[in-house]
Amino acid sequence: MTLLEIFPSLRGAMTPRMDPALWPISTRHDQRGRVCIGDVALEDIADQYGTPTYVVDESDVRHRCRTYREIFPDSEIVYAGKALMIRAMAKWVSEEGLGVDVCSAGELSIALAGGVDPSRIILHGNAKTVAELRAAARAGVGRIVIDSPSEAALLASVCTGPQKVLIRVTPGIDIHGHKAVSTGIVDQKFGLPAFSEELERTVAVVNRAANLQLIGLHCHLGSQITDPEYFRTAVATMIAQMNDIRRAHNLILTELDLGGGHGIAYRPGDSQLDLTRLACVIEESLDDACIRNRFPRPEIVLEPGRAIAARAGVTLYRVQNIKTVSGGRTFVSVDGGMSDNPRVSLYGSTYDVELVNRHSNAPVREVTVAGRHCESGDEIAVGTKLPADLHVGDLLGIPCTGAYHHSMASTYNSVCRPPVIAVLGGIARPLIRRESIDDLLAREVGM
Known part of the structure; x- marks a missing residue:
């Protein structure tokens, strides 16, 4: 029938x-x-x-990688591996000049097996185990994103050599998306609120650790963002926070990771994020925030996952x-x-x-x-x-x-x-x- x-x-x-x-x-x-x-x-x-x-x-994956590099020539593009983490994917994005971010020992192992340069890997996660932190440090990953004061202390205890780190910050931005993927708001499990006592304590822990080098801050607003203006607010908040750290600790951070969450269309007529417009918003807001705070311009890192895969x-x-x-x-x-x-x-x-x-x-x-x-x-x-x-x-x-x-x-x-x-x-x-x-x-x- x-x-x-x-x-x-x-x-x-x-x-x-x-x-x-x-x-x-x-x-x-x-x-x-x-x-x-x-x-x-x-x-x-x-x-x-x-x-x-x-x-x-495969040609579509490589096309998306090249598009990001063309639109954001002065930014580092890091593929968010959680979207699709298999060896072939790690190989393709690496060959196209992207780094890879991972959030488990398994994803780290797959990225390494796919030939990704360890220095271009970022380790994420709100509950990393001792074994995962140790594996990442031993592999020589480029950056580890710290999620709490206790994790900063734990990482310092397992690193045998110098390790570059970022601290994840929640800038208090609501993208009005599904609650399961809205990660820029304060009341959720990831990161530390901007200008909070917990964040200040984490910075202090990192600074006291001789083997940890704080090079920047990280934020991720959520998933399926289609309005680039949310990033304007994020940049303003994050640069102000970086300036606050400079005043309190005499430390100039050189990297700002704005995460991913770049929305795509799933059905005809769906809205999607205009990457060219996003590039303009980031440039404008970065110039404005750095001038306003008299802060040297940091390197921008973006972490598209869904938008690549x-x-x-x-x-x-x-x-x-x-x-x-x-x-x-x-x-x-x-x-x-x-x-x-x-x-x-x-x-x-x-x-x-x-x-x-x-x-x-x-x-x-x-x-x-x-x-x-x-x-x-x-x-x-x-x-x-x-x-x-x-x-x-x-x-x-x-x-x-x-x-x-x-x-x-x-x-x-x-x-x-x-x-x-x-x-x-x-x-x-x-x-x-x-x-x-x-x-x-x-x-x-x-x-």
Whole structure:
């Protein structure tokens, strides 16, 4: 049964075109009407590697890296590894001149295995363990971001040589985003409030440690920021705080890390951050704040993650069944869901969906693309429009899934995690193999 058979009145409508703002830069249709990325048909990838599957366009990742370096030529660009931390990604961004920030021993190990220069790695985290601090110091990471006075003392005790550090500051800026990703406000777990006693105490601890060198401050306002004016306020606050430290400790800090959180579009018409405008805002606000405080201009560091990885990724699913509930919605159920994309359930995120194994001239129908898991809330896309001739076995593609999908995937319902397949120049190659049931069973040690 197809959607057109369920809704014959839909004949005559047209399938909307794919939005190029959401898909990897190499996306095109072949002569058979199939969607291709990196000159590889997504249908061929699904046939070879199964579904669900994450597909990553290497050329798109490199394009985003180069765009950042072109727009911010005088700033250091550091990829936020939590978005997608695998060896290939670390290699690509490093080859494009970016550093990498990590927040665990695992991410550090992957970055090093991917060939990232340790001096270009930044270690983050609000609850770093002794082992993680020691591993980072031994590896020679360029900077460690300190989150509390006690962590400063702990780091000083484990470093055997000099270590450059930043202190994370919360500038008290509310981006009015989802509460789970608003990190610039004071009442949350990251960092220390600007001009606070806790921050002053942390600076004093670092200054007393002969093996720690405080070189700058770090802040991160949150995720999916689309208004660059928030950064104007952040720069003003942070430079004023750096000037306050200079007066209190006779110490001139030379680095200001403004974090990331650069918003992208997930569905047609979504707002996204204009990077060219952001560059202007940072330049203007930095000049103004430094003149006002008579403070020497620091080096700016930016940490894009999602903005580098998300649009390079597409997730493929097979349609398993289609049904309409009397008086309710039409559900298109696929073979993945919240185990490979938890962002819908966690943040209420929305996604576009496209039929990618063929071109359809059929009318469109509003449907809910539902996942396979034992949760009524396992819905990948609500109110999305798909061709009415959609049928079981068709292949659907979800764009903008390169960030926080593989990274946050789980084995809920003991469903094995998908592979990650890279595409470039007509070649598809696996970066992460599909998890197997044997893998799940191998973790068990007794019964």
